[in-house]
Amino acid sequence: MPSDRQKKIRNFCIIAHIDHGKSTLADRLIEKTGTLTQREMEEQVLDTMDLEKERGITIKAQAVRLVYNDENGEHILNLIDTPGHVDFNYEVSRSLAACEGAILVVDATQGIQAQTLANCYLALEHDLEIVPVINKIDLPSARPEEIKKEIEDVIGLDCSDAPLISAKVGLGIDDVLKAVVEKIPCPDGDEEAPLRALIFDSYYDSYKGVVSYIRVKEGTIKKGTRIKLMMSQKEYEVTEVGIFRPSFMEVDELKAGDVGYVTASIKNVRDARVGDTITEALRPAKEPLPGYRPAIPMVYSGIYPADSSDYNDLKEALEKLQLNDAALTFEPETSIALGFGFRCGFLGLLHMEIIQERIEREYNINIVTTAPSVIYKITKTDGEVIELTNPTNMPSPSEISYMEEPIVNASIICPSDYVGAVMELCQEKRGTFKNMEYLETTRVMLHYEIPLNEIIFDFFDSLKSRTKGYASLDYELAGYKRSELVKLDILLNGDVVDALSQIVPKEKAYQRGRAIAEKLKEIIPRQLFEIPIQAAIGSKVIARETVKALRKDVLAKCYGGDISRKKKLLEKQKEGKKRMKQIGTVEVPQEAFMAVLKVE
Amino acid sequence: MRGLYIHIPFCKSKCYYCDFNSIIDNAIQDEYIKALIQEIELYKEIKFDTIFIGGGTPTILSINNLKKLLLTIKNFYPKEFTIECNPGTLSQEKLKLLKEFGINRLSIGLQSIDNNILKSIGRIHTFEEFLQNYYWARQLGFKNINIDIMYNLPNQSAKEFMNGLQTVLELKPEHISCYSLIIEEETKFWELYNQNKLNLLDEDEERYIYKKINQLLNKYGYYQYEISNYAKEGYECKHNIIYWTDEEYIGVGAGAHSYFDNKRFNNTADVREYIKNINCTKTARENIEQIDEATHISEYIILGLRMNKGISVLEFKNKFKIDINDIFKKEIDKLLLEGLIEKKGENIRLTEKGRDLSNLVFVNFLK
Numbered sequence: 005m006p007s008d009r010q011k012k013i014r015n016f017c018i019i020a021h022i023d024h025g026k027s028t029l030a031d032r033l034i035e036k037t038g039t040l041t042q043r044e045m046e047e048q049v050l051d052t053m054d055l056e057k058e059r060g061i062t063i064k065a066q067a068v069r070l071v072y073n074d075e076n077g078e079h080i081l082n083l084i085d086t087p088g089h090v091d092f093n094y095e096v097s098r099s100l101a102a103c104e105g106a107i108l109v110v111d112a113t114q115g116i117q118a119q120t121l122a123n124c125y126l127a128l129e130h131d132l133e134i135v136p137v138i139n140k141i142d143l144p145s146a147r148p149e150e151i152k153k154e155i156e157d158v159i160g161l162d163c164s165d166a167p168l169i170s171a172k173v174g175l176g177i178d179d180v181l182k183a184v185v186e187k188i189p190c191p192d193g194d195e196e197a198p199l200r201a202l203i204f205d206s207y208y209d210s211y212k213g214v215v216s217y218i219r220v221k222e223g224t225i226k227k228g229t230r231i232k233l234m235m236s237q238k239e240y241e242v243t244e245v246g247i248f249r250p251s252f253m254e255v256d257e258l259k260a261g262d263v264g265y266v267t268a269s270i271k272n273v274r275d276a277r278v279g280d281t282i283t284e285a286l287r288p289a290k291e292p293l294p295g296y297r298p299a300i301p302m303v304y305s306g307i308y309p310a311d312s313s314d315y316n317d318l319k320e321a322l323e324k325l326q327l328n329d330a331a332l333t334f335e336p337e338t339s340i341a342l343g344f345g346f347r348c349g350f351l352g353l354l355h356m357e358i359i360q361e362r363i364e365r366e367y368n369i370n371i372v373t374t375a376p377s378v379i380y381k382i383t384k385t386d387g388e389v390i391e392l393t394n395p396t397n398m399p400s401p402s403e404i405s406y407m408e409e410p411i412v413n414a415s416i417i418c419p420s421d422y423v424g425a426v427m428e429l430c431q432e433k434r435g436t437f438k439n440m441e442y443l444e445t446t447r448v449m450l451h452y453e454i455p456l457n458e459i460i461f462d463f464f465d466s467l468k469s470r471t472k473g474y475a476s477l478d479y480e481l482a483g484y485k486r487s488e489l490v491k492l493d494i495l496l497n498g499d500v501v502d503a504l505s506q507i508v509p510k511e512k513a514y515q516r517g518r519a520i521a522e523k524l525k526e527i528i529p530r531q532l533f534e535i536p537i538q539a540a541i542g543s544k545v546i547a548r549e550t551v552k553a554l555r556k557d558v559l560a561k562c563y564g565g566d567i568s569r570k571k572k573l574l575e576k577q578k579e580g581k582k583r584m585k586q587i588g589t590v591e592v593p594q595e596a597f598m599a600v601l602k603v604e
Numbered sequence: 605m606r607g608l609y610i611h612i613p614f615c616k617s618k619c620y621y622c623d624f625n626s627i628i629d630n631a632i633q634d635e636y637i638k639a640l641i642q643e644i645e646l647y648k649e650i651k652f653d654t655i656f657i658g659g660g661t662p663t664i665l666s667i668n669n670l671k672k673l674l675l676t677i678k679n680f681y682p683k684e685f686t687i688e689c690n691p692g693t694l695s696q697e698k699l700k701l702l703k704e705f706g707i708n709r710l711s712i713g714l715q716s717i718d719n720n721i722l723k724s725i726g727r728i729h730t731f732e733e734f735l736q737n738y739y740w741a742r743q744l745g746f747k748n749i750n751i752d753i754m755y756n757l758p759n760q761s762a763k764e765f766m767n768g769l770q771t772v773l774e775l776k777p778e779h780i781s782c783y784s785l786i787i788e789e790e791t792k793f794w795e796l797y798n799q800n801k802l803n804l805l806d807e808d809e810e811r812y813i814y815k816k817i818n819q820l821l822n823k824y825g826y827y828q829y830e831i832s833n834y835a836k837e838g839y840e841c842k843h844n845i846i847y848w849t850d851e852e853y854i855g856v857g858a859g860a861h862s863y864f865d866n867k868r869f870n871n872t873a874d875v876r877e878y879i880k881n882i883n884c885t886k887t888a889r890e891n892i893e894q895i896d897e898a899t900h901i902s903e904y905i906i907l908g909l910r911m912n913k914g915i916s917v918l919e920f921k922n923k924f925k926i927d928i929n930d931i932f933k934k935e936i937d938k939l940l941l942e943g944l945i946e947k948k949g950e951n952i953r954l955t956e957k958g959r960d961l962s963n964l965v966f967v968n969f970l971k
Contacts, residue, residue: 532942532961555807556784556814556960565609565847565861567903568868568893571970574906578967 006192010261012077014188015219016135017084017099019127020109021117021476025139029109029171029180030068030085034250036177037070037081066205067217067263068250072181079185082263084204084217086123091352093480094299097126098204098279101295102219102263105133105188107180108161112138112146112168115154116443118417118476124159135183136163142170150444158443193260198289199223199231201258201266201282206273208327212244214270215252218282219263221293226257230285231268234292236275239285240268277330299331301349302410302481303460304393305356306337306374306503307363308345310585310594314369315344321367322346325359332359337394341503341587342372347394350376353460372585372594374503375601378456381408381484395505398491401542408484410456413438416467417449418475425470426450433458434509453482457507462601492517494524494600495538495545496590503597518547520600527596529580530554535590607846608652608680610640610673611857612662613875616693619715620726620796621754623788625859625873626660636858636875637669639882641676643856643871646886650854652680654843657687658711664693667701674705684842686711686750692729694737696744703744709841710741711750711781717768721757726792738775748839750779755817756810757785758793758802766816773824778839782817783832784810811960829912831959848907850900850923858888866900868893897924898971901931905969909945910962914953928952935968 020026070081086099100106106127110120127134136155138148152163167183169176205217218225225231229242246254247264258264270276278299281292309318322334333349350356353376360373380392383405392398414435418426423440430437430452438451454463459479467475490513494504508516517539524537528551539547584591614633615626655677665673686709687702702710716722717731741749751772755765772780785804787797796802805813818828826834830848833841846853847863855861859873871888872878881888895903901924908915920928929936936952939945944958944965958965 532944532964554961554964555811557963565853565855565863566870567847567861567863567907568870568891571903571906574963574966574970577963578970581967 006190006261007195009259010192011190013080013082013190013261014105014184015082015084015103015191015261015263016105016107016184016188017086017103018107018109019086019096019100019120019123020139021111021114021119021123024109024111024114024117024120025171026109027085029107029137029139029169029177030083032171032174032177033070033081033083033181034068035174036181037072066250067248069247069263072185074182074185081181081184084263091350091355093122093126094297094351095205095278096123097130097295098202100127100130100132101293102202102204103130103132104191105135105184107184108134108136108155108159109139109171110136110151110155112141112148112151113143115151115447116158116417118415118449118478121159121415121417121449122478133188134159134161135180135187136161136166137180137183138163138166138168139171141168142173142175154444154447191261193220193222195222195224195259197222197260198287199225199229199282199284200289200293201225202293203276203278203280203282205278206276206330208273209267212267214273214276215265215267216270216276216282217263217265218258220258220260222260222289223284224257224259225266225282231266231282232285232288233276233280234283234288235277235280235296238270238275240270242266242268273328273330274326299351301331301333301379302352302456303356303376303378304347304349305376306339306342306345306394307334307348307360308339308342308372308374308503310370310372310583312343317367318346318363318369318371321363321369322348324367325362329359331355339374339396339503341501342374342585345372349393353464370583370594372503372597374597375506376460377507378410378460380489380507383407392507395491395507396502398505398507401490406486407489409487409489411453411482411485412456412459412479413482414452414454414459414477414479415449416452416475416477417443417447418471420446420448422471422474423448423450426467426475429463429466429470430454433461433463453485454479455485455487455509456481457509460601465602490541492520493540494520495536495540496524496528496592497535497588498538499588500540501587501592504600506600513541514546517541521547521549523599523602524596525549525551527593527599528590529593531591533589605653605842605846605849605851606651607654607656607843607851607853608644608647608677608682609843609853609855609857609860610644610655610657610662610677611855611860611871612657612659612665613858614659614664615661616664616728617726618792620724620792621785621788622726623791624660627875629875630664632875632879633665633669635879637665637672639879640857641672642882642886643888644676647854647856648679652682652854654684654846655680655682655686656843659688661690661693662687663689663698667697670698670701674701674707678705681706684709686841686843688713689737690729691734691737692727694740696740699737699740699744699746703746708746709748709750710746711752711779711841712738712741713752714772715752715754716757716760717771718760718764721760724759725754725757748779749777750781750841751775751777752781752783754783754785755813756805758804760805762805762809762813762816765813766820769817769820773820779833779835779841780821780826781833782821784814814960815956827912830910831962845911848910850904850907862889863895866895868895900924902969902971905932906966909952909954909958909965909969912953912959914945914948914951916950917952918950932969939965939968 018026066085068083072079072081084099086096141148148168155161155163167176167179200222201218201220203216203218206214209215227242232239244254244267245258246252279296283289309315326332331351334346337347338344363369382390382392384403385405433454435452435454440450488510489507490510492506492508493500521537521539534553535551537549538545583594613626614630685707687707688711690713714734719730787793821834828834829840852864858875858878861870869889869892872890878888946955
């Protein structure tokens with residue numbers, strides 16, 4: 005039975021497809037409940053990283069305590085803002101596990117999208133009460149009634165009294181707050197029982213150490229409590245507990261049903277991972293909370309300093325990022341072409357891009373990154389099984405008995421007009437059709453099994469361009485499958501550039517080899533001598549292009565005494581040179597290493 | 605040596621390849637000349653060895669304005685006194701005036717001898733008009749004349765160009781500037797180029813012409829002293845050499861650049877803005893850059909290498925009190941190895957290949 009205190013609490017999150025207005029709604033809720041004054045508000049309050057604001061995405065989970073008054077008095081609404089991207093699915097699931105309910109935001113012009121469904125099913129798995137909300141009804145193309153019906157048909161949620169809102173202009177926000185209080189159940193849990201608190205996010209603060217965002221399920225936690233992390237088995241003494249307003253506000257204690265943070269002089273997020281359970285060291289709970297799993301990298305890529313003297317700075321940057329990101333892994337590796345660097349593991353492509361951008365931006369290190377690779381399983385003829393994360397390390401074909409590659413279950417939602425185009429794309433990407441269902445007469449959900457390798461190989465961009473941006477995608481790892489794979493090498497000026505090697509399906513090797521050679525011809529600028537570009541499998545060359553030697557300057561003018569302009573042009577040229585990596589005698593632009601993904 | 609550059613930013617119409625600072629609005633000529641004269645007055649105590657009136661089209665000025673301007677500068681008595689002229693804006697009367705005021709060098713923009721091509725690049729004159737102007741100038745006693753020509757123009761074959769050059773050589777000018785067309789931003793050609801509507805030579809043919817030009821001009825007694833400039837012995841353009849040999853120059857008029865007292869600066873480029881600034885504050889300077897030692901060294905090398913004779917290691921040491929190898933040994937060795945520069949006696953200079961790819965050389969010497 006919930007206590008009177010618990011009856012006043014609602015813990016909820018907002019789930020939505022990207023760009024359906026999740027962060028904007030969160031902003032309005034904060035504003036409406038007076039949690040921040042108008043002056044303190046800035047767009048997307050909960051997205052604190054510059055990157056999040058720029059990309060309009062949420063990377064880290066955040067939380068805020070809202071105080072809402074109605075005729076029954078004061079309610080405490082803990083809003084947990086979750087990441088919206090498939091790369092961070094596990095983080096989403098932990099955030100959901102910290103809540104009793106979820107607001108499902110659906111764009112009144114777009115309807116249900118792949119991530120709407122994926123997150124919705126995730127919420128249902130956690131037994132959350134879902135409150136549908138139709139957003140963007142101020143837009144002329146809004147069709148709220150159709151969308152309501154779609155939600156009822158597809159997800160089976162009653163939408164008869166779903167609030168129709170516009171988070172952007174602040175319409176209907178009160179209805180949302182009312183619905184949260186009325187529909188979402190309050191938390192329960194024995195405040196006197198042994199402590200069990202779920203960590204739904206952790207980040208490293210240089211002053212406080214690791215700050216863990218928690219939902220107390222049972223018991224009470226306060227300053228001085230001797231705690232134990234049930235997975236990492238480490239013990240600490242709590243130095244501070246508090247709530248989010250949305251900045252940190254220390255409180256005396258957090259009890260069953262509360263959402264807040266805890267610090268305990270923990271030095272590394274690895275010791276307080278998302279999903280771990282905090283209990284008391286002296287009176288431990290019998291069982292941890294269910295659902296813990298460590299984050300496992302799905303894709304790997306090499307990160308190298310553009311200037312080799314930045315190696316140590318890069319190492320330090322990765323270490324610092326890792327303090328905050330338990331999913332990021334890295335270990336040193338050496339490339340003949342790129343020198344000393346690191347093989348890094350990521351949850352997915354977005355995670356990878358974010359880390360790369362943060363290294364360049366926050367740590368100001370110019371880096372070269374190689375094309376991402378999935379983890380291949382290779383069974384050798386002697387029976388040994390190895391996991392391959394770097395194509396360069398692929399054993400010679402004679403040592404390989406067979407290879408397996410990771411496969412995902414992909415669901416794609418698109419207007420029915422584009423079914424043909426999507427199917428064609430999935431075919432090209434070696435997809436296996438599973439089934440297809442109509443969400444409404446004009447919209448379809450397709451299920452495919454597709455190799456992850458193809459997903460990271462420009463799948464999303466192709467999907468978007470072939471469906472004029474209407475298709476949405478969600479996927480999850482489904483296991484491994486045997487495949488005919490070969491290593492495709494690229495030679496510049498006769499030498500193999502290891503950082504450009506890729507594992508490709510045998511049937512696509514020729515086509516891809518040609519495409520990469522052509523692409524590199526476009527990207528590699530002309531130099532003093534002619535540069536042959538070759539694609540090869542083993543010793544067999546399958547494609548060849550040539551970058552012609554540079555013959556003359558394109559800018560030579562320097563008359564009338566305008567030396568400054570000439571210097572500026574030269575400086576631009578020099579800047580361009582700096583973004584090049586010297587490989588043997590050839591200067592290769594950094595983007596060449598990623599561009600091999602963007603062919604076809 | 606010190607030079608004075610005077611900019612006349614007016615034209616009858618804009619040529620399709622030109623991105624120089626010029627406007628078609630000739631209604632403000634009078635006002636402009638008034639402002640320009642005010643600015644020149646500021647420098648009347650300074651000694652100039654060369655004066656260069658450039659544009660735009662200086663000879664578009666009315667007799668009256670031309671006279672006013674020349675009156676203001678006649679007391680500088682420069683050794684070399686050049687004006688740029690364009691056929692279609694010249695008259696015997698104007699040429700006479702120029703001669704009277706001591707102008708001793710004409711730089712005439714011909715660009716091509718083919719009337720169809722002239723039209724297709726936006727020129728306002730024919731080859732015949734040019735010839736007429738050229739003869740008038742010779743008749744009046746101008747003994748130092750440059751002819752500007754361009755190659756790699758749209759729809760112009762290598763052979764046609766070389767024939768044209770031959771015709772120009774028969775006129776025996778003292779100096780020839782030979783520019784390969786560069787497609788500059790914000791020109792009509794830029795637009796056409798990006799729409800793929802310009803029929804240009806491929807690079808190999810273009811380089812072929814460049815080599816042929818060298819051969820032919822050498823045969824006729826012209827030698828190349830800078831990337832695009834050829835002269836008979838003793839007729840190099842002293843004013844341009846000032847730019848490339850670290851000597852001082854003052855530029856007056858809209859958008860003109862100066863290098864004076866270890867500073868580089870320029871005037872505001874907008875003609876109306878220039879007039880306003882001069883009238884209100886007597887100056888239109890902007891972008892004043894103090895040239896520190898490192899910048900000075902890098903400019904000295906980059907500009908000096910444009911000249912065929914290159915830079916003297918000895919002069920460098922005398923000037924900067926440091927051996928060039930102490931600063932750029934690595935770069936120089938690399939460039940020697942790549943065959944882009946060579947040592948000739950005391951000098952370091954561009955090779956033929958280096959002249960083709962001069963920017964590749966220059967970037968090594970940026971500070």
